[in-house]
Amino acid sequence: MRNLGFFRYLSYSLLVILLYVLQATPNLMPELFGSKPLLLFPLALAIASVEKEVPSLIFGAVCGGLTDLAAGGGIGYFAIILTLICYFESHVFSTYFVPNIFSATVYSAIATVLSIGVYFLIFKAFSGIPDWQILFVNHYISRIVYTFFMFIPVCILVRFLHRNLKNR
Structure with missing residues (x-):
């Protein structure tokens, strides 16, 4: 049973495709409070919490x-920022922290708020969009919260796949 790593990465890849379709297809994922979640963001963070640096970096990118x-x-932005966040998360969890679901959830909350918040500042607030404060309140706060709450079921699924498809 040494080829289970291949099936684990294949499963992650199928999850990437499924969540991309859910995220990118209009009216397929319900909007809450005027926004849809970034589903690939929690997936990349969940994978980085259980995998080594190189696979985390690749799935983040x-x-x-x-x-x-x-x-x-x-x-552009999310490709760069998610690559860096996933690499850093994998390195920190393999070196300094115990990679349990609580620590992964705390890291995900911080990473989600900071990355989407910085995205909003750079591409919306600083670019001169009028009424950017209303845009933030009406759409981006709910996007941050919705994305974060999607982390929990995605993380449970990724941890299940990682545990059951681990090389033995």
Whole structure:
């Protein structure tokens, strides 16, 4: 049973495709308070909490790039930021912290708030959009909360796949 690592990465890849379709297809994922979650963001963070640095970096880059493409732009902010966040998370969890679901949830909360918040500041507030405060209250707060709460079921699924498809 040494090829289970292949099936684990295949399962992660299928999750990337499924969550990308849910995230990018209009009216497929319900909007709460005027926004949809960034589903690939919690997936990349959940994978980084259980995998080594290189797979975490790769899945972070793929999930970030697809998040950028789903937003209608080219590959940019989320590809870079999610790659760095996932690499750092994997390194920190393999070196300093015990990678349990609580620590992964706390890291996910911090990473989600900071990355989406910085995205909003750079691309919305500082770019001169009128009434950016209303945009933040009406759409971005709910997007941050919705994205964070999606982390918990995604993390449980990723941890299940990691535990059951681990090389023995």
